[in-house]
Amino acid sequence: MSAPTTTRSSASASTTDQSLVAAYRGGDQRAAAELVSRHGAAVGRFLYSLGAGADDLEDLVQETLFRAFRRLDTWRGESSFRSWLLTIGSNLLKDQVRGRKGRRHVELETQQIASAADPHHDLAQGEIEERLKQELSRLPRLQREVFLLRAQHGREYADIASALGTTAGAARVHYHHAVKRLKELFR
Amino acid sequence: MSDCVWLSDRLSALPDDPADWSSEDLRHLDACESCRREWELVRATRGLGDGLLAAFDAGATTSAVRQRLRQARTDRTRQIRAWVFAGMAAAAAVSAVVLTGNRPDPLLRSEPVATGFRIPLPELDGLQPAELDSVLQTMERSPATGGTLESASPGNPENGDLDIVLESWEG
Numbered sequence: 001m002s003a004p005t006t007t008r009s010s011a012s013a014s015t016t017d018q019s020l021v022a023a024y025r026g027g028d029q030r031a032a033a034e035l036v037s038r039h040g041a042a043v044g045r046f047l048y049s050l051g052a053g054a055d056d057l058e059d060l061v062q063e064t065l066f067r068a069f070r071r072l073d074t075w076r077g078e079s080s081f082r083s084w085l086l087t088i089g090s091n092l093l094k095d096q097v098r099g100r101k102g103r104r105h106v107e108l109e110t111q112q113i114a115s116a117a118d119p120h121h122d123l124a125q126g127e128i129e130e131r132l133k134q135e136l137s138r139l140p141r142l143q144r145e146v147f148l149l150r151a152q153h154g155r156e157y158a159d160i161a162s163a164l165g166t167t168a169g170a171a172r173v174h175y176h177h178a179v180k181r182l183k184e185l186f187r
Numbered sequence: 188m189s190d191c192v193w194l195s196d197r198l199s200a201l202p203d204d205p206a207d208w209s210s211e212d213l214r215h216l217d218a219c220e221s222c223r224r225e226w227e228l229v230r231a232t233r234g235l236g237d238g239l240l241a242a243f244d245a246g247a248t249t250s251a252v253r254q255r256l257r258q259a260r261t262d263r264t265r266q267i268r269a270w271v272f273a274g275m276a277a278a279a280a281v282s283a284v285v286l287t288g289n290r291p292d293p294l295l296r297s298e299p300v301a302t303g304f305r306i307p308l309p310e311l312d313g314l315q316p317a318e319l320d321s322v323l324q325t326m327e328r329s330p331a332t333g334g335t336l337e338s339a340s341p342g343n344p345e346n347g348d349l350d351i352v353l354e355s356w357e358g
Contacts, residue, residue, distance in 0.1 A: 029253070036252065037245040044243060048236035057239060058248075065252045070259065125234075132231055151232045154199040172195075180190055183224040186231075 017081035021072060036065060039085055042153060046086045049148050051137050052093055060096070064089035083155055083163035090145055128185070135182055146171050147178035194222040198229065 017038075023031035044061045052060050068075075068088050075084050136144050145164060149155040150171075157168040157175075164171070193215055194201075202208060205216070205226075216222055314322070 032253065033246070033249045036249040040245050040248050041240045041243045044240050045236045048239060049232065054239055057236075061243075062248060062251050062255070065248065066255045066259075069252060069256055128231055129235055132228075132235065148232065150195075150198060151229045152235070156199050176190065176192065176195060179195060179225055179228065183221075183228045186224045186227040 018077060021075065021081065024069075025072060032069065035081075039082055040065065042082060043085060043089050045152065046148060047089050047093055049133065049136060049152060050090060050093055050144065051097070051133065056096070060089065060093060064092055067092065079162035080155065080159050082153060083149060083159050086149065086153070087145075087163045094141075131185055132182070135185060139178055139181065142166065143174045143178045146174040147182070150175050151179075191219050191221040193219065194225050194229075203233070 017035070020031040020035050020038075024035070040061060043064050044057050047060050047064070048054070048057055064085065068085050075081065079087075136147075139147065142164065146160055146166075149160045149163070150157070155163075157171045160166075160171045161168045166174075197212075201212065205213065208216075216226060
């Protein structure tokens with residue numbers, strides 16, 4: 001399978017991230033490098049899944065990390081560092097899309113995709129990816145983010161709730177709604 | 188087909204590779220179509236952007252972010268200095284206005300403070316200068332109070348010198 005998502009327990013990962021953040025605040029630049037190494041690709045994958053264009057991805061990842069390091073003192077550990085970081089990226093992408101008046105969403109919709117009329121058609125990986133991105137873009141924003149944080153990054157519902165400003169119960173419902181809709185792609 | 192939540196509820200705890208799953212987990216996946224489709228969805232989601240992210244350079248990204256942070260600190264320092272300078276200039280201007288605006292002009296005569304303390308003596312307003320001198324000489328020779336003008340209060344019933352002078356003129 002692809003690049004692994006986290007399978008470590010949230011507690012140990014967050015403790016380690018907390019140590020790195022504390023070290024960086026104390027002036028240890030290597031801690032910053034470790035945080036980027038640990039979370040940078042995940043930020044890129046998340047933003048790409050949210051609809052970021054390939055050409056913008058590198059800049060968006062840098063901007064997300066820049067904003068995170070500038071306001072590192074606002075991360076108090078209520079959510080995991082990963083979830084907090086991804087939320088910053090999501091808000092950044094939302095602002096960018098708003099500034100471009102939704103042009104990005106128009107681009108996704110005009111891409112050529114395999115017909116969905118035949119559910120037994122064995123879609124190529126690239127086609128599956130494009131179909132999945134398109135279906136993700138049609139989900140409500142909160143539902144889309146809950147789904148990605150859970151399915152793609154293995155976050156616990158409580159962590160997701162803390163990061164997105166909702167409840168664990170609501171996050172679970174959002175996830176199930178998203179799964180029900182998206183897994184039709186894999187009939 | 189019902190929507191089984193077995194996989195959904197365990198997702199964060201399951202290893203990425205099903206080869207690392209327990210036999211119970213594998214049996215369920217084999218038997219549950221809903222969870223199989225969900226697992227396919229999860230795998231595809233985790234693979235989004237694989238081609239792009241294979242070239243992700245954490246070192247280059249870290250350097251770029253550090254550079255931006257340094258630049259942001261420099262910009263912030265310059266901005267703070269600019270604000271401090273502007274504040275000091277404003278404070279100096281205000282101080283100059285206050286100091287120069289409140290200083291009394293030494294050439295201006297101040298209004299007399301005791302305007303209300305003038306003692307009206309309408310009886311004397313019509314006297315000629317020679318008559319006024321005569322009144323003063325008479326008051327200065329007064330034995331009761333030592334002849335001072337301040338003690339010659341026209342309204343003081345115990346000092347009748349001025350009254351005596353006035354009676355001599357009026358007849």
